[in-house]
C-alpha cells in the first residue's frame with residue numbers, strides 16, 4: 001500500500017469521526033490526489049486560485065473542493081462555479097464578491113469567517129469587533145448566496161505548543177460567542193476549521209471540527225528556494 005493510503009488510514013484511526021479531514025493538495029500532482037481519491041477521500045483543499053482552477057477540471061466531479069488561502073476579490077470568479085467551501089473569508093468586500101459570483105452561477109457557497117489569532121501580522125483575518133460590525137450591517141443582510149458555516153484560523157508558526165493551544169482556544173471562544181449571539185438557530189453554523197499537520201492534535205482537543213492536513217498525508221512539501 002502506498003504511503004498516501006496508509007497515512008490516510010492512520011489519520012482516520014486517530015481522528016474522531018465527527019472531525020472532517022480536508023486533504024491539502026497544494027504542490028501535489030493529480031496522480032497523488034487520485035491516490036487519495038481512490039482510497040475514498042473526497043474533501044480536498046487548495047490555497048492558490050491558479051492551482052485549484054488548473055487542477056479541478058482534470059479531477060473527478062464529486063470531489064468537494066475547499067479553498068483555504070488568501071483570496072483576492074478579482075479572483076473569486078474563477079472558483080465560484082465549483083468550490084464547496086471557502087475557509088478564508090476575511091473581509092466584507094470578499095464576502096460581497098463571493099455572493100455576487102455565487103448568484104451568477106445560481107449557487108450558494110459556504111464560507112468560514114477567518115479570524116486573526118496568530119501573533120504574526122502576516123496572517124489575514126478578522127477580529128471580533130469587525131465581525132460584530134459586519135454581522136450587524138445592512139449590506140451583510142442582503143447576501144443571500146453565501147452561507148456562513150463557522151470560523152477558521154491559523155495559529156502562530158512556533159514550537160510553543162502552549163501558545164498554539166491558547167490561540168485555538170481563543171478561536172473556539174469566538175465561535176461560541178458568535179453561535180450564541182447570532183447563529184443560535186442556524187444549524188449549519190457549526191464548523192471550527194483549525195489544525196494542520198503540526199498542530200491538529202491540539203486543535204482537536206480544543207474543539208476543531210475540520211482539520212486541514214497536507215504533509216501528514218502526502219509527505220513533506222519540497223522546500224521553496
Ligand SMILES: *Cc1c(COP(=O)(O)O)cnc(C)c1O
Nearest residue numbers: 024047068196197212213214215
Ligand atoms: C498548507 C496549508 C495547510 C496544510 O499544511 P500542512 O502543514 O502540510 O498540513 C493548512 N491550511 C492552510 C491554510 C494551508 O495553506
